[in-house]
Amino acid sequence: MTNQRTITLRLHADAAWITMVQGVAKQCGAVFGLDHGKALRLTMAVEEILAYLADLTPQAPLELNLTPGASHVDTTFSFAARDADLWAMNITACGADCAEENIQAMGLLLAARMSDGLDVRRDGANVILRLRLDRSYPGLETRQAERFAPRGEVLFQPALDPSRIKEACALATALYPEAVVPQAFRTPGKVVDQILGGELSGAMALDQGGNVCGFMTWSPRSATSVSFCGPYVFTSEKTVVARGLTEHLVGAVARTPVSAILSQLPTEDLPREDVELLGTLPLLAADGTPCPMPIWYRGMREDNGLAVWTHPELEGFLRTAYEQLFLMRNIHAVSHQGEQVAGRSVFATSFQPEASQALLIPMLDGADASDTLHGHVQLLLSEGYRNILIHLDLAHGWQAALAPVLLKNGFKPRVLLPHAGQADVMVLQHAGS
Amino acid sequence: MLDLERLVPAHVRSFEVYTPSRPDQELMRLFRVAHLHRLNNNENPLGPPPEAARIIEGFPPRLTPIYPSGDAYALRRILAGRFSKSPDQFLVGNGSCEVISSVIKAFCAEGDNIVTADRTFAVYEWVAEFSGIEARLTPLKDFGFDPDAMLAARDARTKILFVCNPNNPTGTWWDTATLRRFLDAVDGRQIVVLDEAYFEFVDQIGFPDGMKLLEQYPNLVVFRTFSKMYALAALRIGYLCGSPAVVDIIRRTHVVYSVNSLAQQAAAAAMENDGPFIAATRAMVAAGKEKILTLCEELGLTCQCGEGNFIMIRVPISDTLLYRKLMAKGVMIRTMTGFRFPGWIRVSLAQEYVMEEFCGAMLGVLRP
Numbered sequence: 193m194t195n196q197r198t199i200t201l202r203l204h205a206d207a208a209w210i211t212m213v214q215g216v217a218k219q220c221g222a223v224f225g226l227d228h229g230k231a232l233r234l235t236m237a238v239e240e241i242l243a244y245l246a247d248l249t250p251q252a253p254l255e256l257n258l259t260p261g262a263s264h265v266d267t268t269f270s271f272a273a274r275d276a277d278l279w280a281m282n283i284t285a286c287g288a289d290c291a292e293e294n295i296q297a298m299g300l301l302l303a304a305r306m307s308d309g310l311d312v313r314r315d316g317a318n319v320i321l322r323l324r325l326d327r328s329y330p331g332l333e334t335r336q337a338e339r340f341a342p343r344g345e346v347l348f349q350p351a352l353d354p355s356r357i358k359e360a361c362a363l364a365t366a367l368y369p370e371a372v373v374p375q376a377f378r379t380p381g382k383v384v385d386q387i388l389g390g391e392l393s394g395a396m397a398l399d400q401g402g403n404v405c406g407f408m409t410w411s412p413r414s415a416t417s418v419s420f421c422g423p424y425v426f427t428s429e430k431t432v433v434a435r436g437l438t439e440h441l442v443g444a445v446a447r448t449p450v451s452a453i454l455s456q457l458p459t460e461d462l463p464r465e466d467v468e469l470l471g472t473l474p475l476l477a478a479d480g481t482p483c484p485m486p487i488w489y490r491g492m493r494e495d496n497g498l499a500v501w502t503h504p505e506l507e508g509f510l511r512t513a514y515e516q517l518f519l520m521r522n523i524h525a526v527s528h529q530g531e532q533v534a535g536r537s538v539f540a541t542s543f544q545p546e547a548s549q550a551l552l553i554p555m556l557d558g559a560d561a562s563d564t565l566h567g568h569v570q571l572l573l574s575e576g577y578r579n580i581l582i583h584l585d586l587a588h589g590w591q592a593a594l595a596p597v598l599l600k601n602g603f604k605p606r607v608l609l610p611h612a613g614q615a616d617v618m619v620l621q622h623a624g625s
Numbered sequence: 626m627l628d629l630e631r632l633v634p635a636h637v638r639s640f641e642v643y644t645p646s647r648p649d650q651e652l653m654r655l656f657r658v659a660h661l662h663r664l665n666n667n668e669n670p671l672g673p674p675p676e677a678a679r680i681i682e683g684f685p686p687r688l689t690p691i692y693p694s695g696d697a698y699a700l701r702r703i704l705a706g707r708f709s710k711s712p713d714q715f716l717v718g719n720g721s722c723e724v725i726s727s728v729i730k731a732f733c734a735e736g737d738n739i740v741t742a743d744r745t746f747a748v749y750e751w752v753a754e755f756s757g758i759e760a761r762l763t764p765l766k767d768f769g770f771d772p773d774a775m776l777a778a779r780d781a782r783t784k785i786l787f788v789c790n791p792n793n794p795t796g797t798w799w800d801t802a803t804l805r806r807f808l809d810a811v812d813g814r815q816i817v818v819l820d821e822a823y824f825e826f827v828d829q830i831g832f833p834d835g836m837k838l839l840e841q842y843p844n845l846v847v848f849r850t851f852s853k854m855y856a857l858a859a860l861r862i863g864y865l866c867g868s869p870a871v872v873d874i875i876r877r878t879h880v881v882y883s884v885n886s887l888a889q890q891a892a893a894a895a896m897e898n899d900g901p902f903i904a905a906t907r908a909m910v911a912a913g914k915e916k917i918l919t920l921c922e923e924l925g926l927t928c929q930c931g932e933g934n935f936i937m938i939r940v941p942i943s944d945t946l947l948y949r950k951l952m953a954k955g956v957m958i959r960t961m962t963g964f965r966f967p968g969w970i971r972v973s974l975a976q977e978y979v980m981e982e983f984c985g986a987m988l989g990v991l992r993p
Contacts, residue, residue, distance in 0.1 A: 442967040447747070449641045466943050466968055491945030494960050496647050497655040518949035520655040 197224075201256040205245040205271065213242050213256065217267070224260035227328050234265065234325045237306040241269055241321060244299030249273055262389020263329070263382045264308065269321040282538055282564055304543075312540045314555055329379035337366035339428045344400030346433055348440040351394030351407065354384045360396065360407035364424035371483050372457045374409070374421050375546050383409070393418075395440040397425075397433045406433040410441055416449055416611050419456035434461040442466075445492060452611035455488040462488060468517065471607035473621060476578040478548040487607050487619075495519060498615050500586035501526045503595030506605055506618070510586075513608040521616070526589040527596075537561035539568055539582075549579040557590045561597045569601060569622055580622035587615035636757040643751070646957075658955040664973040664983060665959040667793070667823075667935050671909060671976070672856020674902040677895040684887050693889060695881035697864075700889045704864065707896060708836045714866050716875055717892075719883040721822060721850045721863035725787075726752050728846060728865070730878035732784040732816055733758045740778045741787035742770050744795070744965045746820065749787040768929055769797035772807040779815065786811065789820045790835075791827060794964055794971045796931020801833040813844045816871065821847055822863075823933040825854035825903055826910060832932070836866060843868035846875075851888075853934065854906060855895040860888035910934045913974030920984045924991055934974045937961065940991070944970050947990060954986040 199220050203209050217238045221231030238256075245254060255270045300321075304310040309324035351357050361380035364373050376382050386392035387409075397406035408422035423437040445453065454470075455462070467488040477483040499522040502510050507525060514521050537558030542551050550572045558564070572580050582603055584591045603620040610616050630638075646652065649661050663670075673681070694700075697717035705712040718724040729752050733739065741749045743762035753760040761783070763774035770788055779786070788807075791798040799807070804819070811817055819835040835847035850863035862884055865875070895902075917936050921928045929937040940947050944960040947970060951958055961969035972983065 439967055442962060443965050446962050446965050446967070447641065447750075465941050468943060468946055490943055491949075492962055493644075493945065494646060494948050495945065496652060518946065518953055520657075520949070520952075522655075 198257050198259040203254055203256065205242070205249050205252045205254050207243055207246040210239050210242050213238050216256075217258065220258040221265060221325070224258070224265045225327050226265055226325055230325050230328060233306045234267065234323075237303040237323055237325075238267060240299040240303040240306070241323065244303070245269060245271060247299075261324075262387075262391045263376075263385040264324050264326045267323040267325070269323075270318055272317045273319045282568070309542070311542050312555065327382070327385075329381040332362055332365055332378045332380055335362060335366055337363050337426070339367065339426055339430075340403070341429070342399035342401075342405050342427045342433075343403065346397050346399050346405050346427070346436065348395055348397050348436045350440075350444070351387055351396040351409075353396075354388070356396055356398070356404050357384050357387060357394065357407075359404045360394075360424065360426075363404065363426045364407055364422075367426060368424060368459060371477060371485075372421075372459050373424075374457060393444065395437045395444070397427075397437055399427075406437050408437040408441055410445075410453070413454060413456075414611070414613055417452040417454055417609075418445055418450055419454045421457040422459055423461050424459060425461050430461050431463070435463045435466075438463055438466060442490065442492070451492050451495075452609075453490040453492065454609055454612060455486070458486060458488050466490060470517070470609065471513075473579075473581075473606055473619070476548065478546070478578065480578065487609070489517075489610060491610065495610070497521060498611075499524060500615050501589040501592035502586065503527050503592050505599060506592070506595045509605040510608065510618070517608070517610070519610060519616075524589070526593045528593055533557055533559045537564045539564060541568065541572075543577075547579065548577055549581065550577045552580070552582040554582070554584065554591050554594055557594065561594060562600060565597055565601045569624075573624070582620045582622075583613070584618045584620065585613035585615060586618060587613060634757060637755055640751075640755045652952065652957070653955075656952045656955075658953065660955050661952075662956050662975065662979045662982060664975060664979070665957045665971075666858070667853060667933070667971075667973045668858055669854060669856035669906055669934065670979070671902070671906050672854075673891065674855065674895045674897075674899055676897045677855065677857065677891040680891045680894045681887065684890070688886055691886070692882055693884060693886040697884055697889050700864075700893050703893045703896065704866070708866065710836070710839070710866060711869060713869050714839070714872050715864055716872055716879050717862065717864045717884050717889070718879065719863075720852060720861040721820065721848050721865075722748050722752075723880070723883060724848060724863060724865045724875075725749060725818075726756075727875050727879040728785060728816065728818060729753055729756055729758060731875045737782045737784045738780070739785040739787060740775050740783055740815075742775075742789070742792070745770070745787075745789045746793045746822070747964065749789075749818075749820075765792075765795065765797075767797075768792075768795040768931075770799065772799070772803060772810075776807070776810050783815055785816045785818055787818045787820065789822070790833070791823050791932035793823065793933065794935060794937055794959075794961060794966070795929050796933045796935065796937070798827070798829070798832060798932055800831040802831075804833045804835075804838070808838070808842045808845060811844065813842075816844050816846060817842070818846045818848060822850045822853055824849060825899075826907065826934050827932045828907060829932065839866065839868060843871065846871060851892045851895060854903060855892070855899070857888065857891055857895060860885070860891055862888040862892050906934070909976060910974045912977060913980045916977070916980045916984060917972065917974075920987060924987065929969075935971050936974065937966065937969050937971050939969050942991075944968055950990045951983075951986050954989065956983050956986045958983075 214235050218235045221234045252271050257268045259266045307323045308326040311322050313320050358380035361377040365377050387394050392411045395408045399405050405427045406425045410418045410420035413419040423434045425433045467490045470487045470489045473485045475483045475485045497520040501524050538556040539552045540555050602623045604623050606621045607619045653661050701712040701715040704715045738759035738761050739753045740761045744765050750760040761778045763778050846867040848865050852858035927939040948960045959971040
């Protein structure tokens with residue numbers, strides 16, 4: 193669904209339209225609140241993508257949407273593409289030794305570098321390239337803080353007051369280790385815009401003196417799951433506030449389509465009795481320091497089973513995980529059995545540079561999956577990424593069938609995320625990263 | 626091309642689809658158990674009453690080609706006789722969910738609202754919301770409906786106040802004096818629905834009988850059901866009773882022919898000689914409560930025990946995890962997260978051997 197303020201252009205993939213598209217992007221960037229530098233980057237990025245698409249699918253019908261988000265501008269290019277053309281969506285399509293035939297992919301790489309986020313998703317025959325440019329926000333001034341005793345009863349409510357949201361960001365940043373505080377908290381104005389714009393939700397704990405005693409945020413992860421950060425507790429007695437914030441989150445998503453609450457950046461204050469530990473990812477910080485990340489789960493409804501796919505090589509891991517979680521699943525085995533696999537494989541990549549983390553998501557199976565994956569890993573390692581993860585949505589047999597390719601390329605199954613995709617999602621991590 | 630975005634109203638698009646639990650056989654296969662005790666829906670495992678059972682067993686197939694009585698003609702007469710009312714004061718529906726829908730459709734238009742509690746039978750809220758009507762929810766106070774908060778939540782567009790007495794899932798209840806004060810304060814400005822789905826389970830002095838208040842309060846509408854005490858849940862039959870003028874309005878939005886013949890006949894039979902059946906059920910419920918209270922004491926668990934054939938327990942792990950662990954032992958309970966009571970379960974009270982199995986399963990999970 194498009195935002196009422198969305199600007200839409202319908203055109204053909206033709207380089208002749210570059211100047212026109214640049215003009216629209218520049219104007220929209222300014223109107224939608226990007227500063228001059230960011231608007232310029234948006235202009236250059238759309239130029240690169242249109243040139244890239246003109247080369248990839250010449251004259252194909254194309255829809256360009258520019259939409260203001262709460263704290264960013266989204267630009268999407270929607271077009272129909274043949275499987276064979278999708279190969280160029282791999283970040284490895286044009287590496288250091290970019291062959292002449294792959295030079296077109298350079299545009300995508302350049303656009304990714306100019307933006308704050310680029311992802312590709314596929315919806316049937318339609319491909320959607322989404323480019324995100326964040327607005328610029330002033331950074332948080334460093335401050336010291338100490339936990340305090342609340343004045344009177346602490347009450348919990350949705351976080352909607354900008355001043356208190358900014359105070360909460362500052363307190364969380366001062367009182368918690370960097371690894372468990374979202375990057376956005378360091379630009380509190382962005383968190384305010386995200387919450388008031390409906391992209392992020394928050395719970396706030398306030399005492400009778402109006403002091404901010406705790407904070408917790410969450411946002412959609414999939415159609416049926418949310419992921420949360422926190423709880424961040426600023427009072428000396430932590431248990432009551434942590435429990436109240438967590439219960440507020442659970443209450444807020446109860447009676448919604450959300451089936452699962454999953455942790456993104458959990459703090460040590462998370463009440464353990466109401467959540468289940470799915471596993472711990474042995475992550476590394478950007479400087480190489482071990483930074484193990486536990487992943488917690490809270491089911492929101494009575495789980496009466498799902499059908500999932502697995503390759504026999506991952507079946508043992510899967511069965512153990514389901515047994516430990518008491519989750520009932522119809523597990524169907526799938527593997528390649530000599531059938532022809534069309535085209536080249538595609539893996540979408542999303543980056544979190546601040547966490548030195550890259551996430552790969554299979555978009556298309558192909559006979560060259562192993563080589564493509566190997567290329568991705570090499571490229572990401574050479575770029576200094578310490579944490580390379582891959583997500584398999586077990587609703588899709590073809591993704592599950594990729595298991596031998598993943599294992600051969602050094603990935604190990606780590607955690608199972610219930611309901612995190614169309615079905616459950618298996619997280620694998622590159623062992624060398 | 627099908628343009629659902631244009632066709633579907635926003636309030637329907639945003640409404641969450643309710644997914645009922647799977648059939649027992651499917652659940653038993655999934656959880657690899659040989660039996661399943663259903664303690665999740667507040668069903669009465671003793672039922673139905675023998676008179677109704679005879680009707681069900683003897684229902685002649687030759688009657689299936691014939692439409693049922695479209696307005697439950699005979700059953701309404703029996704109900705009228707039992708409660709000393711006119712048959713025109715009753716509307717029979719396909720379960721009380723249908724009469725909830727009829728009442729909301731009869732009185733609410735776009736921009737109107739209903740008021741109820743945030744933690745009660747969810748269907749009042751659901752029907753309002755997927756009909757495009759705002760549901761104003763007031764927090765429970767000490768696990769019970771808060772009359773003052775409900776009165777304060779009203780405005781000029783409030784049409785209906787829904788009160789569940791006793792409340793599902795907390796079992797709390799308003800006594801006659803509280804209900805009267807509430808009705809006096811409303812003073813006919815709104816329709817007050819008194820849902821007495823669990824009325825027949827209550828044996829408390831001071832518990833109000835909505836049927837006896839109808840003459841004095843013409844804006845009162847009482848809901849009852851045959852799904853709970855009378856154990857006819859599979860047949861889906863419930864009814865409402867109100868003043869003739871109010872019921873005449875609701876009848877306009879009520880679908881006729883929605884209650885099948887077997888349900889109408891079985892419901893009528895269920896009331897013929899219900900005294901012994903009700904007494905036996907109440908005894909089973911009382912014994913079940915005792916058992917669970919003892920279990921909670923042994924495990925150090927808080928519970929909320931009120932009226933009705935159910936009890937709520939605060940559990941020390943996620944309610945949804947406990948559900949899965951109990952299912953693996955052949956016991957199905959209701960998680961309360963969806964009722965906005967995260968960390969609580971609701972357990973229906975059943976026969977002694979079932980409650981013993983439930984207690985054993987709880988001990989096995991929580992004190993392995």
